[in-house]
Amino acid sequence: MNKTLLAGLILTTAIIGAAIFGKFFIRHDLDEPLKIHYAVDSSGKGTIVAPPLPPGKDYPLGTDYYGYDLMTRILVGAKYTIFLAVAIAFARVFFGGIAGMLLGYFARKPAKRREPATTWKLLNGIPIFLVIWLLLAGLSINSSLSPIRLCVVMGAVLAAVGIPSVVISIKEKTELIREKPFILAARSIGTGHRKMIGAHLFPHLKDSFLILIVQEIVLVLTLFGQLAIFHLFVGGTVMTFDPIEYNSRTNEWAGLIAAGRSSLDVYPWILFVPLAAYLVLILGFQLLARGLQTLFNQKYTKPSRL
Amino acid sequence: MSKMNRIVLSIPMVFILVLIMAELPLLLQPDGSHSIRLDWPQGAASIKAYFSGIPTGDSFRFLSGQNTLSFWEQIGSYFIISFGYLACGALIGTTIGVLIGIYFSLSRAEWLKRTVEFLGAMPDFVSILLLQFLVVFVASKTGVVLFQIATLSVKEPAIVLPLVSSILIPASYMIRNVTMQMTYTLAEDYIGFAKARGLRKLYIVFYHALPNVLPFIRADLHKFLGILIGNIFIVEYLYNLHGLTMLLFSNVYSYSGYQFPLVVNGLLTLLLLYAVIYTLLKTYLWGWEKVLSR
Numbered sequence: 256m257n258k259t260l261l262a263g264l265i266l267t268t269a270i271i272g273a274a275i276f277g278k279f280f281i282r283h284d285l286d287e288p289l290k291i292h293y294a295v296d297s298s299g300k301g302t303i304v305a306p307p308l309p310p311g312k313d314y315p316l317g318t319d320y321y322g323y324d325l326m327t328r329i330l331v332g333a334k335y336t337i338f339l340a341v342a343i344a345f346a347r348v349f350f351g352g353i354a355g356m357l358l359g360y361f362a363r364k365p366a367k368r369r370e371p372a373t374t375w376k377l378l379n380g381i382p383i384f385l386v387i388w389l390l391l392a393g394l395s396i397n398s399s400l401s402p403i404r405l406c407v408v409m410g411a412v413l414a415a416v417g418i419p420s421v422v423i424s425i426k427e428k429t430e431l432i433r434e435k436p437f438i439l440a441a442r443s444i445g446t447g448h449r450k451m452i453g454a455h456l457f458p459h460l461k462d463s464f465l466i467l468i469v470q471e472i473v474l475v476l477t478l479f480g481q482l483a484i485f486h487l488f489v490g491g492t493v494m495t496f497d498p499i500e501y502n503s504r505t506n507e508w509a510g511l512i513a514a515g516r517s518s519l520d521v522y523p524w525i526l527f528v529p530l531a532a533y534l535v536l537i538l539g540f541q542l543l544a545r546g547l548q549t550l551f552n553q554k555y556t557k558p559s560r561l
Numbered sequence: 562m563s564k565m566n567r568i569v570l571s572i573p574m575v576f577i578l579v580l581i582m583a584e585l586p587l588l589l590q591p592d593g594s595h596s597i598r599l600d601w602p603q604g605a606a607s608i609k610a611y612f613s614g615i616p617t618g619d620s621f622r623f624l625s626g627q628n629t630l631s632f633w634e635q636i637g638s639y640f641i642i643s644f645g646y647l648a649c650g651a652l653i654g655t656t657i658g659v660l661i662g663i664y665f666s667l668s669r670a671e672w673l674k675r676t677v678e679f680l681g682a683m684p685d686f687v688s689i690l691l692l693q694f695l696v697v698f699v700a701s702k703t704g705v706v707l708f709q710i711a712t713l714s715v716k717e718p719a720i721v722l723p724l725v726s727s728i729l730i731p732a733s734y735m736i737r738n739v740t741m742q743m744t745y746t747l748a749e750d751y752i753g754f755a756k757a758r759g760l761r762k763l764y765i766v767f768y769h770a771l772p773n774v775l776p777f778i779r780a781d782l783h784k785f786l787g788i789l790i791g792n793i794f795i796v797e798y799l800y801n802l803h804g805l806t807m808l809l810f811s812n813v814y815s816y817s818g819y820q821f822p823l824v825v826n827g828l829l830t831l832l833l834l835y836a837v838i839y840t841l842l843k844t845y846l847w848g849w850e851k852v853l854s855r
Contacts, residue, residue, distance in 0.1 A: 374571040378578060379783045380835030381828060382791035389585045393819070477684040484686050484795060485810060516690070516799075519710075520697050530690060534683070541682050559744060560753040561667065561762065 260546025266539030270532075274337050277330030283314070285331060285506075289322035307522045317524045319515070325528050332506030335402075335489050336479065337536065339410055344471035346414040351421025352464055358422065359429025360452060383416055384481045391482075395491050402490035402505050409489060413475060421467060425460065432459050462551040469544040476509075476537055483509035484516075508533045575832060580608055583824040586813075607821040614822060623823040624815035632826050635808070643804035643834060647793055650727035651786070651842050657728070658735020659778075659849075663766060665736065666743035674740070681733030685792050689726050689799045696722070711801045723800040730792045731785065738781060742774045749773075772853050779846050786839055790831070805830055 273280075283289070291305040306322030308314050316325040390412055398405055432438065433456075441455055479489055483503075486492055490505030503510025508529050515526035584604040614620035621632040665674050680688075693710040700706045709719035746752070747770055755765045778785075797804040809827040812820060 374574040374578070376783045377571060377575050377832055377835065379787040380790050380832045381579075381582065382787065382794060384791065385794065386582060386585070389582065389824070390589055392813075393586045394589055473682070480684050480686055481791070481795060484798060512690070519690075519693060523694065523697065526690065527694065530687065534687060537682075537684070537687075538679065541679060545678075559666070559747040560749070561747050561756060561765065 257546055257549050259542050260550060263539055263542030263544075263546050266535060267543055270333070270536050270539060271337060273330060274333035277333055281324075281327045281330060283324035283327055285323060285327055289314070289318050289324075307518070307525060309522075310524055310528075316528045319525050320518065320522070325511075325525070328506040328511060329508065329529060329532050332503070332508055332511060333532075335406065335505045335507040336476070336509065336533075339406055339489055340472050340475040340479065343410050343414045343417070343475045344468050346410070347417040347421050347471050348464055348468045350414075351418040352425050352460070352467070354418070355422040355425025356429050356452060356456060356460065359426040360433060360448075360456060362426075384478055384485075387412055387416060387478070388482060388485055388487055391487055392485075395487050396494050396501075398491045400491070405491045406489060406505075413478060417471065417474070421471070424467070425463070428460060428463055429456060432456060462547075466544055466547050466551070469540055469547065473537055473540045473544065476533070476540070479507070479509040480512065480533065483507075483513040486513065488513070508536070576829070579825060579828045579832070580611075583821055583828060584608065586819055587821070611822050611825060620822040621826065623812055623820050624817060625812050627816070632823070636805075636826075636830060639803060639805045639808045640830060640834065642802055643793060643797065643806065644837065646723060646727045646796065646802070646804065647789060647834065647838050648841060649724060650731050650789055650792070651838055652845055654728045654731030654789075655735055655778075655842065655845065657732040659739050659771075661732070662736045662739025662743060663771070665740040666747060667762075667766065677733070677736060681737060685726070685730050686795045686799060688729060689722075689795065692722055692726065693799070711799070712803070713801070719800050719802070723796055723802055726800070727792065727796050731789050734785060734788055735778075738778065738785075739774060742777045743770060746770045746773050767853060772850065775846060775850050775853075779843065782839065782842060782846075786835060786842070789838070790835060805834065 289304070289306045289308060291303065293301055294304050295301045306318045307320050308318045308322075310317040314324055314326070316329070318324055319328065391409060394400070394408065395405060400408070438451070438455060441451060446455070482488075486494070486501040488501075488503040488505070488510035489507040490503070490510075492510070493502045493504055494500070495502070500514070502514050511529035512526065512533060515529060518525040584607065587604045587607060588599055588601070590598055590600045611620050622629050623632060624630075661677075665677070668674075696707050696710050708721040709717055710722060712718045752765060752769060755769050760769075793804065794806040794810075796802070797807045798810060801807075805827065809824065809831075812823055814820070
């Protein structure tokens, strides 16, 4: 175990723990926002307390524009952000991994490497989040569907668009392993397909799967953020007119960031608190991926000759 | 099939796929509060309307607020802005990326590499928000506004920050890619051989290793450009630049509903932009290879 891996494990465990047990630490419920009131302190000086409050004694992370405790919002929203991201990543690697392994194992190797068609290359010019946005924007903004249902729909879409890249990456790795001598040896003593995949291919791909899951989590989290910038929040967006505002129904982190963006110059903590939480989460998974990579790489890499 | 033929043949394919993509928002409709349904007839009708609108010019008009604007009159200025930022990002980002990537593959400053790696892994919108936050922070402490954090009027456009952001993301991707490929290349036997012959370090790097790294970068160009285009969406939106992607996003839903023709035209223009930038970058890399060939 290296230091990077350890740091990643600690960070991610802490955040996942906060997402699960967060409700026990909530000090101000979401249905009791801070009201404007007149407070007199011990020296007899009176002040008007009005939201948004900066981080302080009573509200450790401050309140948002309407007086809701930011810590509560983050703790409540954490489970949507984290668990949906993890679930999507698992789904991508599970389905993509199986498909990639089978394709790589059974597909006949073409004599010459075929280049992908120009059409597909050109379509790289349309970013994936735009496609998702087009698909879900009408559905997700002021939706009649429940947040959970919307999460499922969004999860399915996000998982589906990510599967092809996983398939390609696993297929390429499988094709490399297929050429190894031990596969030839196994084949020559008459190993069946099922045993070959279960006992020879999968153990060699296990490491890659693990790293891939963590990397996909980071990618999905990034995608959440990009979609949120364009007002598409996990679990649905509430759009109010006059003034036009977009708010997250589930208090999911990317949504909090996007909603806090307008407070950048006057009430910076409304943006900064969720942004920090989100960054720590991404950093945690990033460290985890990096740590796992170093752990597995130590066996294989050749040193520089210069 | 020759390369030219393939490109010409791919155009109708791309057009069909763009039509399908633009139809997506019409396709998926909520059905009550529990399920979603697929609305095929509406999608088909809008495609039909698009084609019948081409000769009359209806497909090239769109609503912006309450005004009807002509797509052809508007698109020029939007295209130029997007092209400018994309081209700067692609060319400067690649140059910086290759040079720093080479340095990273040679140096042993692990902490520096780690820092850059984690900064590069930060999502694009986070780095933009942090840059804006930094400017606001400096301004609130010292009263000096270093840069405009967003374009609010035509007179005071934000230039420096958008430029920095549109260079930063491609550069960090390039650094990662070049460092990785360079490290693999430097482990090859011919590098050891060149060193044994007593060639200078920089000569080996630029004339033996780099020519073998550039093809990998060229092969990765489509992925690189995909990232660039995704990045330009975020940059234009967060800095309020009036580029192509902003035109798309701010007018997709007008008060009369979803504007199918605008989305189709916008996506096609985006792909045109992609092709232009791709050609530009490929030529640029080709120049590098010509200079470095022995």
